Amino acid sequence: MNFLFPVFLAGLFGLLLPWVLHRFNRETPPESPFPSTRFLEATRVPISRKKRLRHLGLLSLRALFLLAACLLFAQPYCSTDKNRAGAQSNTFVVIDRSASMLAGERWSAAVDKASDALNASGSNQLADASQNPVQLFDLTSQLTAHASLSSNLTEAKAALLSLEPSYEKAQYGLMMQQLDALASKETLPVDVVFITDAQKSNLPLQRRLLRTQHIRNFSIEQVGAQEKNLAVKGSASSIDGVNAQVSAQVLFSQAADSPTQDSDPARISLQIGAGEQILSTRDIDALSNQTVTVVVDDLILPSAETTHLTVRAFTEEGDDLAVDSIVDVPLRNAQPIVVGMRAFNMKVPEAASLFLRTALSTDSLARVVSLSGNEASAATNHWIVFVPYADNEQIILPEEVTQFVQSGGNVMMVLQPGMEESAGTPTESDYIGSVDVAHPLALGELDWQEARIYSPMTLALSELDRVLMRTGQGLPYMIERSVNERVSAADSISGRLLIVADPLNGVVSDLPLQSAFVEWVAHAIQWFDASSAFPEQLNVGDSLVVPANAQVMSPSQKPLRTLAESSTSSRLSFTEPGIYTVVTGSAEHQVMVTLPWEESNLTVIDDDFKQAWTLGELAYPDSDKGGEAELNSAESANPSDAALDASVPKSEQLIRQPWWPWLLPLLALTLVAESLLANRRLAVRRDGL
Amino acid sequence: MAARVATESFLQPSVLARLGSLELVARAVVEGALVGMHRSPKFGFSQEFAEYRAYNEGDDLRFVDWNVYARTDRAYIKRFQGDTNTRVTVLLDASASMNFGEPVSKWKLAQYLCASLAYLVKRQHDAFALTVFNTDVVSELPPSANPDVLQRVLAHLHAATPSDGTDLVRSLHTLSQRISQRGVVILVSDLYADSDEIIRAIQPLAHRGQELIVFHTLDREELEPSQTRISALKDLESDEKIVVAPEFLAQAYRKKINAHCEAIETSCQRLGADYVRVMTDEPLDGVLHAYLRRRETQPS
Numbered sequence: 001m002n003f004l005f006p007v008f009l010a011g012l013f014g015l016l017l018p019w020v021l022h023r024f025n026r027e028t029p030p031e032s033p034f035p036s037t038r039f040l041e042a043t044r045v046p047i048s049r050k051k052r053l054r055h056l057g058l059l060s061l062r063a064l065f066l067l068a069a070c071l072l073f074a075q076p077y078c079s080t081d082k083n084r085a086g087a088q089s090n091t092f093v094v095i096d097r098s099a100s101m102l103a104g105e106r107w108s109a110a111v112d113k114a115s116d117a118l119n120a121s122g123s124n125q126l127a128d129a130s131q132n133p134v135q136l137f138d139l140t141s142q143l144t145a146h147a148s149l150s151s152n153l154t155e156a157k158a159a160l161l162s163l164e165p166s167y168e169k170a171q172y173g174l175m176m177q178q179l180d181a182l183a184s185k186e187t188l189p190v191d192v193v194f195i196t197d198a199q200k201s202n203l204p205l206q207r208r209l210l211r212t213q214h215i216r217n218f219s220i221e222q223v224g225a226q227e228k229n230l231a232v233k234g235s236a237s238s239i240d241g242v243n244a245q246v247s248a249q250v251l252f253s254q255a256a257d258s259p260t261q262d263s264d265p266a267r268i269s270l271q272i273g274a275g276e277q278i279l280s281t282r283d284i285d286a287l288s289n290q291t292v293t294v295v296v297d298d299l300i301l302p303s304a305e306t307t308h309l310t311v312r313a314f315t316e317e318g319d320d321l322a323v324d325s326i327v328d329v330p331l332r333n334a335q336p337i338v339v340g341m342r343a344f345n346m347k348v349p350e351a352a353s354l355f356l357r358t359a360l361s362t363d364s365l366a367r368v369v370s371l372s373g374n375e376a377s378a379a380t381n382h383w384i385v386f387v388p389y390a391d392n393e394q395i396i397l398p399e400e401v402t403q404f405v406q407s408g409g410n411v412m413m414v415l416q417p418g419m420e421e422s423a424g425t426p427t428e429s430d431y432i433g434s435v436d437v438a439h440p441l442a443l444g445e446l447d448w449q450e451a452r453i454y455s456p457m458t459l460a461l462s463e464l465d466r467v468l469m470r471t472g473q474g475l476p477y478m479i480e481r482s483v484n485e486r487v488s489a490a491d492s493i494s495g496r497l498l499i500v501a502d503p504l505n506g507v508v509s510d511l512p513l514q515s516a517f518v519e520w521v522a523h524a525i526q527w528f529d530a531s532s533a534f535p536e537q538l539n540v541g542d543s544l545v546v547p548a549n550a551q552v553m554s555p556s557q558k559p560l561r562t563l564a565e566s567s568t569s570s571r572l573s574f575t576e577p578g579i580y581t582v583v584t585g586s587a588e589h590q591v592m593v594t595l596p597w598e599e600s601n602l603t604v605i606d607d608d609f610k611q612a613w614t615l616g617e618l619a620y621p622d623s624d625k626g627g628e629a630e631l632n633s634a635e636s637a638n639p640s641d642a643a644l645d646a647s648v649p650k651s652e653q654l655i656r657q658p659w660w661p662w663l664l665p666l667l668a669l670t671l672v673a674e675s676l677l678a679n680r681r682l683a684v685r686r687d688g689l
Numbered sequence: 690m691a692a693r694v695a696t697e698s699f700l701q702p703s704v705l706a707r708l709g710s711l712e713l714v715a716r717a718v719v720e721g722a723l724v725g726m727h728r729s730p731k732f733g734f735s736q737e738f739a740e741y742r743a744y745n746e747g748d749d750l751r752f753v754d755w756n757v758y759a760r761t762d763r764a765y766i767k768r769f770q771g772d773t774n775t776r777v778t779v780l781l782d783a784s785a786s787m788n789f790g791e792p793v794s795k796w797k798l799a800q801y802l803c804a805s806l807a808y809l810v811k812r813q814h815d816a817f818a819l820t821v822f823n824t825d826v827v828s829e830l831p832p833s834a835n836p837d838v839l840q841r842v843l844a845h846l847h848a849a850t851p852s853d854g855t856d857l858v859r860s861l862h863t864l865s866q867r868i869s870q871r872g873v874v875i876l877v878s879d880l881y882a883d884s885d886e887i888i889r890a891i892q893p894l895a896h897r898g899q900e901l902i903v904f905h906t907l908d909r910e911e912l913e914p915s916q917t918r919i920s921a922l923k924d925l926e927s928d929e930k931i932v933v934a935p936e937f938l939a940q941a942y943r944k945k946i947n948a949h950c951e952a953i954e955t956s957c958q959r960l961g962a963d964y965v966r967v968m969t970d971e972p973l974d975g976v977l978h979a980y981l982r983r984r985e986t987q988p989s
Contacts, residue, residue: 029932034922035786035795035911036881039945043919043934 001076001659004213008073011066018062022055058677065670068663078657089189089216090133090149092179093117093156096196097138097163098170099540099599103197103255103321106224107165110195113221114160117193118153133188136160139196140168141541143178149186167323167576168541169596170196173204176212183214191217197224197255198605201598210613218614222604227255227320230268231600232313235536235592237332241304244279244331245297246272248311252286255602270294271312274302279309289603306331307590308579324600328555328579330590332536335367337529342371343386343416344398351505352414355512356384359521366525381495381587382410382528386503389415391458395481395499405483407585410495410528416503417457430456433472439480441527443468446516453477453509457501465499477501496528534582534589539596543573546582553581702793702969741765775872776816776832779803780864781846782878782906784823784855785925790908790969796851798969799877799906805977806875807842816872819845822860823853854926857882861890871898879906881926884952892960901962905950908969912946914938 003009034040095114101107118134135149136156146159175194183190192215204210212218234248252266265285272280279299286292299309312326319325339360341348348370360366369380385401401411430453437444448469459476461467469478481497506512538544546552548569552560555578561570574580574593582589605613744753744764754767781803787796803819810817818832819842830845857878868874874894880887880903895901916922916938921930933942950966957964965980967973 029919029921031921031923031930032916033789033925034914035789035879035908035925037922037924037927037929037931038881039942039949040922040931040933041937041941042931043937 001078004075004077006074008070008075011070011073014066014070015063018059018066022059058674061670061674061677065667065674068667068670072660072663072667076659076663078659088132089191090135090183090186091117092135092137092182092190092192094137094139094143094175094179094192094194094196095160095163096170096194097140097166097168098197098199098202099165099167099323099595100170100197100199100321100602101165101223102323103227103229103602104224106197106227109223110197111160111163113195113223114193115157117195117221118156118160137179138163139170139175140166141171141174143175166540167595167599169539169599170199170202171204172202173206173209176210180212180214183212186214189216190214191219193219193221195221195223197602198222198610199598199601200603200605201601203605211616218616220610220614222610224602225255225604227602228318229253229321229324229600229602230313230315230317230319231321231324231595231597232270232311233324233327233594233597234311234329235332236309236329238301239335241333242301243297244299244301244306244309245295246280246299246309246311246329248272248294248296248313250284250286250292250294250313251289251597251600252315252317253289253601253603255604266315266317268292268313268315270296271314272296272299273310273312274306274308275310277302289601301331321600321602323577324595327577327594328592330536330579330592337366337382337525338380339366339368339382339384339525340371340380341368341384344388344401346386346388346416349386349416349503349505351507352386352416352503352512355504355506355517356414356521359512359518360525362518362522365522381408382412382525384412384414386414386416388418389457389501390418392460394460394462397481397483397497401497402483405495405497408495410497412498412500412524412528414500414502414504415457415459417455417508429454430471430473430475432469432477433474434470436466436468439466439468441468441523443478443520443523446519446523448514448516451509451511451514451516453502453511455508457508459499459501468498475501498524534591536590537592537594538574540574540577540593541596542593543571544582544591546570546572547584550582550584553583555579557581702798702971702973740768742768776818776870777806777810777873777875778818778820778832778864778868779806779875779877780861781819781821781849782823782855782857782876782880783821783827783849783851784879784881785852786855786879786881787851787906789911789925791910793969795879795906795908795969798967798973799904800846801973802877802904802906802967802977803846804839804843805973807839811836811839817842820864821845821849822864823851824856824859826860826863855879855881858886858890861894865890865893865897868894868897868899872900873902874899875902875904877904877906879911880949880953884949884956887953888956888960891957891962895960895962901957901960903953903957903962903964905953905964905966906969907950907966913943 093114095110101110114136118136133149133151134153134156136146136159138144138146146163147155150156179190179192183192198220229252231251231253232248234246236244236246238244248270250268250270252268265287268284268286270282270284271278272282279302280296282294282296284292284294308328308330310326310328314325341353341356343349357368360368366382368384371383383401383404385398387395387398387401389395395415397413401413405411432448432451432453435443435446435448453471456471456473456475456477459479461476461479462481464482465476465479466482467476467479469476471477478501479499481499483494483497502509502511504512511517535544544552546561546566546569548567551566552572554560555576559566560572560580577593577595580591580593582591741754741757742765744766748766752766752768754765757763757765781799783796787799788794790798793801807817807819814834816832816834817830817838819830821827821829828845828849830841833841855878857880861876876891891901891903916933916935919932919934921932923930954964954966963980963984965976967976
């Protein structure tokens with residue numbers, strides 16, 4: 001007999017409780033009324049009475065109840081030899097279809113092994129059974145079933161032949177949990193044959209995810225153990241369109257990795273090119289499984305129209321997975337953010353313009369360009385506008401501002417009071433009373449204590465306004481206004497509109513003279529810029545939310561969305577590496593999709609861990625050291641966990657026969673009998689025994 | 690044989706309890722008690738012959754005993770003890786300890802007894818007084834021979850509730866100060882006090898010529914406790930708890946309580962008082978019948 005959770009056997013110590021209760025009788029004698037105690041003499045009550053067990057039948061029932069409860073929690077089961085039992089079983093054949101299976105001859109070997117597994121599992125070795133049900137799965141980022149669970153192998157074999165390796169990464173932990181969930185729904189025992197390259201980098205950080213309860217037998221058929229791989233990824237940027245800088249990471253890995261200090265580094269050549277032209281070549285030495293970062297900053301671009309560079313790594317050591325050793329890197333423009341400035345129904349105020357331009361030019365964050373009414377073009381996505389405003393009136397947005405924001409632009413609107421309002425007196429100075437610290441603008445991080453507002457403006461708020469800052473008197477000082485309600489298409493993405501109730505001229509308030517002003521303007525522009533930015537780099541298998549009226553072009557410049565699909569916002573998954581182009585109404589964004597870095601590392605799991613995994617004798621603590629997945633052999637295991645897992649000897653090819661169908665009625669029976677017996681002896685019940 | 694038949698026909702306490710009305714209980718008890726007894730206008734409580742006195746000049750000739758004169762040729766005047774009816778005063782113990790007993794409590798039994806006595810006294814047109822006491826006198830019904838005395842007594846009994854402790858000595862001392870006219874004083878109590886003190890308390894009443902009757906109400910559980918295990922017995926009057934062993938209750942306690950009862954009985958006999966033990970599980974009319982028969986036969 002074995003236990004799934006032997007730790008619950010500790011509850012057997014609870015058997016002492018009824019024993020103690022029955023052994024030590026209640027010391028408080030029963031109380032009864034008496035007319036007079038005149039003729040009574042107190043009797044010396046012994047502290048403990050004669051130690052003898054009472055009500056042995058009841059004691060036995062109670063002990064039996066506790067015993068059954070403990071066993072029920074510990075989940076005992078009998079192990080029956082599969083051959084003796086003669087029971088059928090279901091077989092799940094799982095083939096790893098992750099990117100690393102592209103290396104060398106791994107995929108063809110995997111298909112052969114899967115085919116063998118299908119044939120072997122489908123024919124039951126028992127005399128009286130003909131075929132066992134088999135189901136084929138493939139593993140990428142998810143477990144996908146092919147064909148149905150059936151004794152007929154034709155469908156599964158056909159599905160197997162149609163499979164190809166993907167560029168996604170495998171997640172062993174997720175796979176085991178999904179398999180366990182599937183096995184729990186099956187009536188027959190489930191055996192799993194996993195055909196994989198057993199990549200070390202695909203193991204979950206939490207090793208307990210590899211643990212299953214409902215899989216009877218788990219075996220790993222490993223393919224490939226000698227391959228080598230050279231992988232590269234990087235980024236490129238250019239400030240002026242003439243010179244470029246490339247940062248590249250190079251990884252050299254071997255499947256049979258045995259890192260020793262004496263191993264010689266591999267000589268790797270790194271080549272950076274633009275189209276057919278090679279711009280630079282570097283030779284580097286890299287140890288196995290170590291990522292080397294190389295920065296090349298003396299590149300001269302062949303033309304200003306260069307959109308991407310090609311980074312390629314090669315070595316004489318050999319490369320069995322060529323797909324990740326060459327990568328196209330989009331050339332990022334490192335130029336300052338362009339911010340347009342204009343005024344509506346007034347001239348651009350000189351003081352405010354000066355303060356804002358100075359703040360924006362700090363650290364070359366942004367470049368301010370003046371816009372006239374006719375050149376409010378797509379040159380920039382960010383505007384600073386000046387709008388006249390009278391106290392207590394509704395803030396009326398100029399139509400151009402509304403359209404600009406609705407089309408994805410961002411606007412900081414600086415309200416300019418009339419002449420009479422601007423004449424404030426210093427004696428009435430106010431201060432910044434409260435800020436919305438939950439807003440992503442991070443206003444709470446800035447020091448507003450020194451700022452004084454001499455003539456605060458009184459804003460008339462609408463339902464679309466979110467107040468980000470208030471003065472000490474509670475007047476709104478900065479608000480964010482949503483324009484979503486005015487947008488007809490729900491999926492359209494609108495920009496951000498920030499309204500400042502301060503002309504920023506240094507007279508109404510001294511905010512422009514404060515150090516917090518520069519930081520605040522920088523935060524605002526960075527927040528604006530983040531609103532329209534797409535991620536620069538994604539992995540194969542990742543998805544991206546593409547807004548409405550936007551198209552995504554594949555690396556071969558084919559549109560990935562139909563016209564109907566592009567009218568709404570949707571999520572798009574990338575299945576191949578390369579540079580994708582997201583085309584919106586105002587700009588084009590290049591997104592580099594690369595092979596998952598984990599798949600480039602071909603190092604395989606060592607034999608000890610693999611054996612422990614298949615036997616269900618995994619020992620862990622989970623790794624919590626920044627994602628560094630360390631393998632722990634069974635010998636270095638946590639003793640309690642090892643003992644716990646060792647109680648399930650999967651290697652013996654056993655069928656578990658749980659005891660709970662007998663224990664549960666026994667538990668109920670003892671409970672009923674105890675109640676009946678104890679209630680018949682009311683004195684016992686009354687005494688609490 | 691007749692007495693045995695009468696005993697069998699006595700009303701069991703449980704039957705009395707079912708009667709509900711105190712008046713009905715009293716009537717049933719008294720009528721049952723009188724079954725088989727000689728008809729007598731006086732049942733010994735009043736108008737007793739006192740003495741003969743030589744005739745003096747001026748004496749009323751109606752009181753000359755002419756039979757004696759015929760036999761002795763001398764004139765004697767026949768004298769009685771009183772000119773009016775006797776006053777019967779019942780002293781009822783209403784302490785919390787009276788609220789004990791099965792199938793009827795001692796308090797219930799005492800109520801029945803008082804009501805029965807009141808009915809009996811009313812039948813012979815004597816005055817009846819009732820005093821309820823525990824630590825002190827709780828309530829008092831002045832002596833009265835009015836026809837409605839029974840109803841007043843019953844109402845009084847209904848209103849009384851057993852509570853607090855007992856201070857027999859203090860209560861009887863107070864009462865002895867108030868009772869000036871000679872008569873019959875009946876004490877109904879469980880007598881939980883020192884026997885010597887009880888005797889000292891009733892002694893003044895006896896010395897003042899009062900005829901004393903002590904009805905000692907007891908429950909069987911008091912005399913023979915049935916506890917078979919160590920128990921905490923809680924005093925109904927003081928709430929004091931005493932843990933006692935069953936062995937003590939079976940032996941030493943019984944000796945003590947019996948000695949207490951015997952001491953009181955002996956002292957009562959010495960004072961010329963009647964001592965009647967009334968058990969809660971015995972028919973009240975049987976007890977009353979036996980006592981009245983004994984009283985009828987005993988020399989005055």
